Amino acid sequence: MSINSSPRGLIVGAINFATKELDELRSIVPIEYISSKTRNEFFEDCQTKYKDVEVVFIGISSVGPFNKEFVDKLPPKTKFITFHAAGYDGLDIEACDARGIRVSNTPSAVDAATADIACILILSGFRNAYQAEHNLREGRWRNGVSLGHDPEGKILGILGLGGIGKAVAKRMHGFDMKIQYHNRTRQSPEVEKQYNATYVDFETLLKTSDCIYVSVPLSKATFHLLDSPQFAMMKDGVIIVNTARGKVINENALVNGLENGKVSAVGLDVYEGEPHVIHPGLLSHPHSTLLPHIGTYSKETMYKMELVCLQNFNAALTKNTLITPIPEHYHHFKK
The missing domain is CATH 3.40.50.720 (NAD(P)-binding Rossmann-like Domain)
Structure with missing residues (x-):
């Protein structure tokens, strides 16, 4: 030809x-x-x-x-x-x-690069890195900075154990986190063993995870997958991290959770109204680490x-x- x-x-x-x-x-x-x-x-x-x-x-x-x-x-x-x-x-x-x-x-x-950003956000949520850095830049050193938490021994709940979710599980297992996940279809025993991941149903993941990482594609089924009823099920002080799509989470419900203490910290690389509209409650909160959709930006x-x-x-x-x-x-x- x-x-x-x-x-x-x-x-x-x-x-x-x-x-x-x-x-x-x-x-x-x-x-x-x-x-x-x-x-x-x-x-x-x-x-x-x-x-x-x-x-x-x-x-x-x-x-x-x-x-x-x-x-x-x-x-x-x-x-x-x-x-x-x-x-x-x-x-x-x-x-x-x-x-x-x-x-x-x-x-x-995109798996490795997005997983790297997810892990940065997870660790920032536990260790309160954004507030600490902001204080330093403002000349306040640690004054007013909340104590963080160690990730070791905490439960990381991964919503969506696809390529990115697996890469996150691999990385965060190195921090001695306990990995659980929920998928529409359960992974094979071999995959679960490889990534040290335990399958749980959706409600169990919400109720028992110390940090919830969102890694599902946006569809009609996943639009506002995390909304007020789901936040009500979660542990007090849960950390929420999202590198998937902003519309998977209802940002109004997320901000409400931040403000009432249900959510202790968030780490976001994606937003409902990106790039032009970022919820003011996220922008102003000292425990929100926000990145401008740089998951694959290398x-x-x-x-x-x-x-x-x-x-x-x-x-x-x-x-x-x-x-x-x-x-x-x-x-x-x-x-």
């Missing part, structure tokens, strides 16, 4: 780190960068100069959001989307299904994510398949 007769690929966003691999791929299949300046111009271009594109890479781009309107306006021949993220709630999958477009994401590429991880996208790009363009399809699309690629 010549490069001129190959299916065409379009990059909506940018490849900043895996540039060598992109150049190698572009030498065998036709791939171009989006040149449209606005969302409306992109929609027009999809029907003209991009009309033969079959595979679309989607990263951070000014032509978003990637909602039903966006998916419906993609080139008529589009068959595949390679999505530059592990979480894909920012893409309308129902609209993709309606058009027969199959989607890949970057699941394993050069090495960005490279790994782009590489997975390009591997899917290559498979879609040359073999009419995907390497890491999203779970909803697994069945389309079963042999």
Whole structure:
């Protein structure tokens, strides 16, 4: 197959780190960068100069959001989307299904980096690192800083023992924490043994964990998974950490828990209204460690994510398949 007769690929966003691999791929299949300046111009271009594109890479781009309107306006021949993220709630999958477009994401590429940030937040919650640092910068040394707690011997409850959850379990076991988890589907005994993790039901995890780490994808089933009734079940003084998606937790309920003492500390990398709206009760509370969604924000991880996208790009363009399809699309690629 010549490069001129190959299916065409379009990059909506940018490849900043895996540039060598992109150049190698572009030498065998036709791939171009989006040149449209606005969302409306992109929609027009999809029907003209991009009309033969079959595979679309989607990263951070000014032509978003990637909602039903966006998916419906993609080139008529589009068959595949390679999505530059592990979480894909920012893409309308129902609209993709309606058009027969199959989607890949970057699941394993983000595990280590996100787990590192989760552990920073967990430890900060136990040791009250944010308040201590803030006091020092304000010239107050330790005056007024609350005593922290040692993580050793405490129970870490992981909601979602997927790739990231496993990486967190591995790391925090090194701090002699007791690991329990809840999944929709229980892991095998071999996996539980490998990660020193004990399976419990959802209510048991809420009632018995000293720290609850949220690592579930956002869906209709997990929207506000932690809300006022769930906080009421938790231990007094529980620590809440979330690196998944902000909307998994009702922030009003979380702030209420902080203010009444049910929650002793929070560590967040994600927010309901990010990036523009952060709950003022979180911003003002001395026991909240807040990061600006930097779970995957490292050069090495960005490279790994782009590489997975390009591997899917290559498979879609040359073999009419995907390497890491999203779970909803697994069945389309079963042999």
